[in-house]
Amino acid sequence: GAVVSQHPSWVICKSGTSVKIECRSLDFQATTMFWYRQFPKQSLMLMATSNEGSKATYEQGVEKDKFLINHASLTLSTLTVTSAHPEDSSFYICSASNSLSSNYGYTFGSGTRLTVV
Amino acid sequence: AQSVTQPDIHITVSEGASLELRCNYSYGATPYLFWYVQSPGQGLQLLLKYFSGDTLVQGIKGFEAEFKRSQSSFNLRKPSVHWSDAAEYFCAVGQSGNTGKLIFGQGTTLQVKP
Numbered sequence: 284g285a286v287v288s289q290h291p292s293w294v295i296c297k298s299g300t301s302v303k304i305e306c307r308s309l310d311f312q313a314t315t316m317f318w319y320r321q322f323p324k325q326s327l328m329l330m331a332t333s334n335e336g337s338k339a340t341y342e343q344g345v346e347k348d349k350f351l352i353n354h355a356s357l358t359l360s361t362l363t364v365t366s367a368h369p370e371d372s373s374f375y376i377c378s379a380s381n382s383l384s385s386n387y388g389y390t391f392g393s394g395t396r397l398t399v400v
Numbered sequence: 401a402q403s404v405t406q407p408d409i410h411i412t413v414s415e416g417a418s419l420e421l422r423c424n425y426s427y428g429a430t431p432y433l434f435w436y437v438q439s440p441g442q443g444l445q446l447l448l449k450y451f452s453g454d455t456l457v458q459g460i461k462g463f464e465a466e467f468k469r470s471q472s473s474f475n476l477r478k479p480s481v482h483w484s485d486a487a488e489y490f491c492a493v494g495q496s497g498n499t500g501k502l503i504f505g506q507g508t509t510l511q512v513k514p
Contacts, residue, residue, distance in 0.1 A: 317502070326504045326506050327444075327490070328504075329501050329503075374441075376444065378502075389494070389502060390446070391443040393443040394442065396441065
């Protein structure tokens, strides 16, 4: 079945530093990847949609200069949280799809817990 | 605008009892509907999905869901709950056409009593 690997699973960083999170589709080509953010006890909020080889589309209210997304290949997308601050601490989850109506649908990574101290 | 509502924030059922988690959506066209389960600190696992065809969809772990267009609902059911089913459940609607984003409901926390 479709597998999406997300790394790292957790990271602690100092305020002001940058953190990169990777999302890989292991056994299929992901034409589209999505990045979500989830606060404790809350639902997932879509941050951005990335298509391979093109610029990401950010949701309203998401700072594109703070959350840099790169989708350089059909199997890898990265989210870089730049100049992280404590309010960026959250659970970040990626998902990947190659077709909405295929058997893959949307496959999610296992998430990354980011703590900024 | 598209939206998904899960009216029940928290549900507690006894092990072995039946379960129904409610989901209502607002979407102009035929929706693509999903149910996901999330264990603490983990990503989301797809339970089942509806794109078209038979409105009663079977999923993994003994779950099923029924699409009712007239009620704009896609409720998740399980005839007999196991303690391992305790988790957070999310209903989501996806845009039809090209690979579109998912809109998630607020989630329902399921607690299972022994």
